[in-house]
Amino acid sequence: MSPLGYTSKDSQKYLERVSVRVSNHQRTCYLTINTLTDTCGVSATQTILYARVSTADQTAAHQRKHAEDEGFTIDRIVADEGVSGVSVPFAERPEARRLFDLLRRGDTLVVRWVDRLGRDYEDVTKTIRAFMEAGVVVKTVINRFTFDGATDKAIEKAVRDSLIAFMAATAQAQAEATKAAQRAGIDHQRTADAALTSDDPSRRYKGRAPSYDRATFNRIVSALDAPEGANVAALARECGVSRQAILRIKADPNAADAALSKWGR
Numbered sequence: 001m002s003p004l005g006y007t008s009k010d011s012q013k014y015l016e017r018v019s020v021r022v023s024n025h026q027r028t029c030y031l032t033i034n035t036l037t038d039t040c041g042v043s044a045t046q047t048i049l050y051a052r053v054s055t056a057d058q059t060a061a062h063q064r065k066h067a068e069d070e071g072f073t074i075d076r077i078v079a080d081e082g083v084s085g086v087s088v089p090f091a092e093r094p095e096a097r098r099l100f101d102l103l104r105r106g107d108t109l110v111v112r113w114v115d116r117l118g119r120d121y122e123d124v125t126k127t128i129r130a131f132m133e134a135g136v137v138v139k140t141v142i143n144r145f146t147f148d149g150a151t152d153k154a155i156e157k158a159v160r161d162s163l164i165a166f167m168a169a170t171a172q173a174q175a176e177a178t179k180a181a182q183r184a185g186i187d188h189q190r191t192a193d194a195a196l197t198s199d200d201p202s203r204r205y206k207g208r209a210p211s212y213d214r215a216t217f218n219r220i221v222s223a224l225d226a227p228e229g230a231n232v233a234a235l236a237r238e239c240g241v242s243r244q245a246i247l248r249i250k251a252d253p254n255a256a257d258a259a260l261s262k263w264g265r
Contacts, residue, residue: 047072047108050099051079052116054244063112067141072110078102081232082247086175090118090127105135112141114164115171124168210256212241214265217249217256224250 049067051060060079067074080095090096103109109131111117117138118124131138132149139146147164151157212220216239223230224246232250236243249256 045106046075047110049074049077049110050116051077052083052085053079053081054084067110070141082244085115086119089123103136108137108139110139114167121168121172125164128164209263210259211245214260217260220246220249221253
């Protein structure tokens, strides 16, 4: 007997059907269990928040708080940390891939905004449609949009699909504009430095200064190369740097070494 007063026999009694839906696109099996929740007291649905954390000022906890402040009840959170939303497709992110196994028909996927679901227009629209085809409802925290594949009315489908396309295109345009602005700022600084300090190469643009010194870098590399590996979060706290800094060093230690050399460290 469970704390709610029902037994496993009760659950079996009200189990109407178990259906397995295979999505060839994602090559994943989705298990759907329909129960009479009013009788058994068991809910077969869940709400999962997916968070993508790519910079030091973003955290999964912050995104969860934002969602809960907007009225969402989150059962669990799945987060990719140190993952670029511009260069890594949704299906190739380590934690994002798990969502296709975790989410079942009737579940809800919550994201801060549609840009969390892909790196560009095609990726975002493909991801949302894949979840809708699996019976998962996708909701955004910002503006509280809902994308549900349950409707069979042509007009509603057309409006929904048009909104998905528009939002995905807007997200890509915003990402491209931000990247272009950053590149323009860097190019401007390089040009200004070249004009003002052409006689002193050491003062030319060197990129962003590393948040660690040579000793800390060597310590991080040694820990990452150890046979037992290293916990990124624990190593970041120990060395006084961000998790993203650890992940960047892990991904390309030669580039990190070169950045230190440029800054004379």
